[in-house]
Amino acid sequence: xxxxxxxxxxxxxxxxxxxxxxxxxxxxxxxxxxxxxxxxxxxxxxxxxxxxxxxxxxxxxxxxxxxxxxxxxxxxxxxxxxxxxxxxxxxxxxxxxxxxxxxxxxxxxxxxxxxxxxxxxxxxxxxxxxxxxxxxxxxxxxxxxxxxxxxxxxxxxxx
Amino acid sequence: xxxxxxxxxxxxxxxxxxxxxxxxxxxxxxxxxxxxxxxxxxxxxxxxxxxxxxxxxxxxxxxxxxxxxxxxxxxxxxxxxxxxxxxxxxxxxxxxxxxxxxxxxxxxxxxxxxxxxxxxxxxxxxxxxxxxxxxxxxxxxxxxxxxxxxxxxxxxxxxxxxxxxxxxxxxxxxxxxxxxxxxxxxxxxxxxxxxxxxxxxxxxxxxxxxxxxxxxxxxxxxxxxxxxxxxxxxxxxxxxxxxxxxxxxxxxxxxxxxxxxxxxxxxxxxxxxxxxxxxxxxxxxxxxxxxxxxxxxxxxxxxxxxxxxxxxxxxxxxxxxxxxxxxxxxxxxxxxxxxxxxxxxxxxxxxxxxxxxxxxxxxxxxxxxxxxxxxxxxxxxxxxxxxxxxxxxxxxxxxxxxxxxxxxxxxxxxxxxxxxxxxxxxxxxxxxxxxxxxxxxxxxxxxxxxxxxxxxxxxxxxxxxxxxxxxxxxxxxxxxxxxxxxxxxxxxxxxxxxxxxxxxxxxxxxxxxxxxxxxxxxxxxxxxxxxxxxxxxxxxxxxxxxxxxxxxxxxxxxxxxxxx
Numbered sequence: 001x002x003x004x005x006x007x008x009x010x011x012x013x014x015x016x017x018x019x020x021x022x023x024x025x026x027x028x029x030x031x032x033x034x035x036x037x038x039x040x041x042x043x044x045x046x047x048x049x050x051x052x053x054x055x056x057x058x059x060x061x062x063x064x065x066x067x068x069x070x071x072x073x074x075x076x077x078x079x080x081x082x083x084x085x086x087x088x089x090x091x092x093x094x095x096x097x098x099x100x101x102x103x104x105x106x107x108x109x110x111x112x113x114x115x116x117x118x119x120x121x122x123x124x125x126x127x128x129x130x131x132x133x134x135x136x137x138x139x140x141x142x143x144x145x146x147x148x149x150x151x152x153x154x155x156x157x158x159x
Numbered sequence: 160x161x162x163x164x165x166x167x168x169x170x171x172x173x174x175x176x177x178x179x180x181x182x183x184x185x186x187x188x189x190x191x192x193x194x195x196x197x198x199x200x201x202x203x204x205x206x207x208x209x210x211x212x213x214x215x216x217x218x219x220x221x222x223x224x225x226x227x228x229x230x231x232x233x234x235x236x237x238x239x240x241x242x243x244x245x246x247x248x249x250x251x252x253x254x255x256x257x258x259x260x261x262x263x264x265x266x267x268x269x270x271x272x273x274x275x276x277x278x279x280x281x282x283x284x285x286x287x288x289x290x291x292x293x294x295x296x297x298x299x300x301x302x303x304x305x306x307x308x309x310x311x312x313x314x315x316x317x318x319x320x321x322x323x324x325x326x327x328x329x330x331x332x333x334x335x336x337x338x339x340x341x342x343x344x345x346x347x348x349x350x351x352x353x354x355x356x357x358x359x360x361x362x363x364x365x366x367x368x369x370x371x372x373x374x375x376x377x378x379x380x381x382x383x384x385x386x387x388x389x390x391x392x393x394x395x396x397x398x399x400x401x402x403x404x405x406x407x408x409x410x411x412x413x414x415x416x417x418x419x420x421x422x423x424x425x426x427x428x429x430x431x432x433x434x435x436x437x438x439x440x441x442x443x444x445x446x447x448x449x450x451x452x453x454x455x456x457x458x459x460x461x462x463x464x465x466x467x468x469x470x471x472x473x474x475x476x477x478x479x480x481x482x483x484x485x486x487x488x489x490x491x492x493x494x495x496x497x498x499x500x501x502x503x504x505x506x507x508x509x510x511x512x513x514x515x516x517x518x519x520x521x522x523x524x525x526x527x528x529x530x531x532x533x534x535x536x537x538x539x540x541x542x543x544x545x546x547x548x549x550x551x552x553x554x555x556x557x558x559x560x561x562x563x564x565x566x567x568x569x570x571x572x573x574x575x576x577x578x579x580x581x582x583x584x585x586x587x588x589x590x591x592x593x594x595x596x597x598x599x600x601x602x603x604x605x606x607x608x609x610x611x612x613x614x615x616x617x618x619x620x621x622x623x624x625x626x627x628x629x630x631x632x633x634x635x636x637x638x639x640x641x642x643x644x645x646x647x648x649x650x651x652x653x654x655x656x657x658x659x660x661x662x663x664x665x666x667x668x669x670x671x672x673x674x675x676x677x678x679x680x681x682x683x684x685x686x687x688x689x690x691x692x693x694x695x696x697x698x699x700x701x702x703x704x705x706x707x708x709x710x711x712x713x714x715x716x717x718x719x720x721x722x723x
Contacts, residue, residue: 020456021496024478029420029459063480063637064461066420083383083580083613084539086627120464120631122421123385124191125539126226126546137194 009034010042014049024052024060028067037068065120073108073115075153077101078132079146082121085129089142093129094118096143100150113157114150160313162440164448165326168317175314180237183216184208184255186247187223187231187306189392190424191385195229196248203252204232213260221393223306224278224547228271233306234259245271274299274306277563278549281513282320285521287533287551296563298525300533301509302549305393310428313435316396322441324515325400329449332515334364334408341511343519345531350376350467350504351579351608352684353530353597359501362491364409366499371411374495374502375402376472377418377425380464381580382631384611386535387505389547391418391425394509395432399455401508403442404515406453409501413454415476417466420459429457464581464635468683469494469502471637482637483683504609506535527553530596534607540577540614543568550595557591560614571616575699579608581628581635582688584695585621604695606688621700622658622707625693629654632689643686646677650693657704660711667697667704 013030017023027046031038038061047054061067079085079094097116098104105118124130127139131146138149163171186192186201204217223231228245232255235241242265244255251269258264274280278297279287288294299305308315316322328337341357348354363371375398379387390398402414416433418426433455436442444452458476465471466481469490475481476495494500510532514522523531530552536559539545543565550559556576560566567573575585584605586593593599597607615624633647650673656662674690681687697704 022476022478025461025475026459026478029461059480060478064463066460066462081382083577083611083624083627084545086382087540087613087615087619087624119421120380120462121382121384122190123379123388124194124226125383125385125537126191126229127194128539128545130194139195 010045011049014046018050024050024057025064028057028061032067035071037071040069070108074113075134076115076117076132077150078117078119078122079105080120080122080124080128080130080132081118082125082128084125085121088128090129093131093141093143093146096147097131097150100147113154160435160438162438162443162448164440165330168322168326168439168447171314172317172321172323175318178314179318181216182214182236182260183218184260185218185220185233185235185306185309187221187229187233188219189222189389190422191222191226192229192231193424195246197230199249200230200232200247200252203249204256207253207256208260211256211261213256215256215260218309219311220308221305221310222302222389222547223274224302224389224549225271225544226546227544228546231271231306233273234265241273241275243271243273244269278302281517285517287525296554296558297549298533298551299549300513300522301390301397301506301535302547303394303513304397305389305547308394310393310395311431313396313432313439316394320512320516321396322400322512324512325403325441326447327515328404328407329447329451334410337404337408337515338364340515340519344514344522345519345526345529346507346510346514346522347530347597348504349506349510349534349609351582351606353607356503356507359491359503360405360408362489363499363501366492368498370413370496370498371409372495372498372500373402373405373409373411373414374472374476374500375414375416375508376467376469376502376504377416377422378460378466378472379419379422379505379609380467380635381582381609381611383539383580383613384537384609386537386547386610388422388425390505390509390535391422392428395425395428396436397509397512398505399429399432399436399442401503401511402455403446403453404511405501405503405508407451409499411501412452413456415495416455416457417472417476418457418459420461426457426459433457463637464631465637465683465685468685471683472502473500480637482639483685485682506610525551527594527596528598530598530607534595534610536610536612538564538612538614541567541569541571541616541619542614552596553594555592555594556586559595559612560591564614567614567616569616571618574615574617574619575621577605577613577615577624577692578611579606579688579691580611580613581631582606582684582691583608583611584691585615585624585699587699604691604698606691621696621703622654625696626651626654626658628692629689632685636685636689640680640682640686642677642680643682643689646673646681647686647689649673650677650690654693657707657711660707660714662704662708662711664705664708666708667701671697 287298471481
């Protein structure tokens with residue numbers, strides 16, 4: 001990703017939202033969906049184009065869990081910790097994954113391959129406990145199978 | 160699509176009603192269906208039907224409610240009872256085409272109960288199955304179209320009484336008459352607090368301001384609940400219709416859909432439905448050819464539980480940090496951009512159209528006491544058939560847990576049922592014969608809540624669940640007021656001590672004292688209700704906490720064990 005493309009993206013997004021009152025969060029959603037996170041240089045550009053102090057942008061970014069300030073790893077592993085998943089063994093699944101990957105929630109493996117996060121209820125409680133790896137949802141999981149899925153991705157990458 | 164006038168919409172409805180009479184196969188394609196493999200089932204059905212030249216319509220639909228049996232596929236052939244298949248994989252999908260559709264041989268061993276068998280539809284019967292009589296225990300008003308129509312087709316919505324209530328409202332009902340109808344219906348807010356809906360509408364309508372706004376609160380944040388997602392995904396037009404009517408009553412020109420960003424499919428479906436409604440002249444300038452103009456925009460949440468609180472939600476819609484402010488002034492007087500603003504929950508709004516079409520009296524006749532109509536629950540946890548259920552108010556918890564949902568999956572004993580999530584409480588087994596109503600649940604120390612119902616069996620620890628909910632509230636506290644920010648953290652620390660076998664008897668009194676302070680002094684609903692789960696756990700299951708404290712005592716006497 002070149003620097004110029006970042007600048008252009010932000011200009012388009014700012015133009016889209018500039019005339020709508022209270023649209024800062026929507027503009028940040030657009031930025032994040034384009035980059036997977038909100039890069040600092042994009043936030044700085046947005047501050048300029050939308051005429052909002054940078055501090056206000058970071059005030060919002062750091063308040064909401066959904067926004068990421070660092071690039072996530074190549075594969076995002078999310079362990080659902082909603083009540084239904086929690087009761088049905090999500091803590092055990094989380095424990096085994098942290099042991100296997102050597103990282104905790106919110107961290108990325110040193111090689112940038114995996115990002116691990118705990119999420120609050122993705123609304124699939126009937127299939128609890130659930131884990132998602134990128135877009136793929138794994139239903140009715142157990143610690144062994146969850147780690148197995150991660151191993152498969154690792155092997156796929158090595159081949 | 161042309162922009163309809165009221166008469167044209169009637170003519171169009173008569174035309175599209177025939178759409179529903181064609182043989183069809185419906186595949187549940189909500190988030191949970193897709194997660195369980197509905198795309199594969201859908202694609203296989205289409206492929207197989209094409210290669211065998213089977214003349215049948217294959218369409219997507221919303222959540223049928225039996226989440227643990229997804230993917231669900233329903234075969235509807237006019238003149239025959241609907242047949243529902245559960246856990247449909249590619250092989251079963253091919254068999255459905257070859258055996259059921261082409262040879263009229265249903266695959267009996269793979270059939271699961273159909274929606275018709277589980278629930279009475281409100282358009283088929285004015286009353287739910289009476290207590291004691293045989294028949295389905297559920298009654299579908301809010302979920303009337305979920306799993307029945309294609310949520311991406313406005314025509315299918317129109318065909319099933321869709322936008323009829325709006326026509327009725329705009330063609331001669333005054334805002335007073337609509338508010339009166341809601342008053343008679345007894346409808347109360349389904350977000351959990353149960354404030355009378357008519358009163359909220361009236362307060363906002365009567366408040367002075369250059370603009371009035373209506374906001375749909377679709378920031379469903381209770382971990383373990385997904386009723387609103389199912390309606391947003393499965394029947395988006397029902398909520399839009401409720402919002403337009405609300406906008407008409409309070410004199411708003413603009414409405415806002417506030418939806419969680421974590422629900423991408425719901426956002427897509429609402430976006431599409433708004434575009435369709437605009438094209439049909441149901442949104443925008445001069446709706447249905449009348450003087451009334453109203454439009455909707457979408458705002459995304461960004462993962463903050465506190466934004467379910469009205470004033471925090473407004474701050475978030477304004478693009479700020481979602482922190483609450485003291486009330487009064489209430490949003491109905493000073494809300495979005497300091498203008499009178501009415502915030503309604505998804506389920507509340509989905510109830511509006513049926514009330515206007517059938518009348519408030521009909522709605523008020525369902526339920527118990529001051530809790531009228533139905534309530535949707537997402538029943539999860541250790542239950543056999545976890546899923547979405549819609550029951551008339553007054554149905555007992557035991558009926559829901561054991562009757563509708565089949566009891567505990569492993570055959571163990573029910574220990575307790577939790578309602579209201581992080582703001583609610585536990586209802587122990589001995590109270591399961593309590594009817595579901597705002598008042599009855601409150602008397603037991605819990606709340607109706609937005610509709611999460613978590614069933615625990617006797618292997619689940621109340622201490623751990625209390626710690627889980629409190630940890631959630633501590634994470635989600637916005638930090639603005641001290642009682643919530645500090646109180647929550649202190650209770651959690653004390654609770655951790657007890658759970659980790661380091662507590663003393665004094666800790667329980669400490670928890671109670673801080674909990675009461677939080678309830679009284681917190682700024683918003685989050686802090687005021689955060690102690691509910693722990694207080695109700697202490698009310699019914701104090702011995703479990705005492706056990707851990709006793710174990711801690713023993714450990715202290717034998718330091719060798721404590722050090723381990």
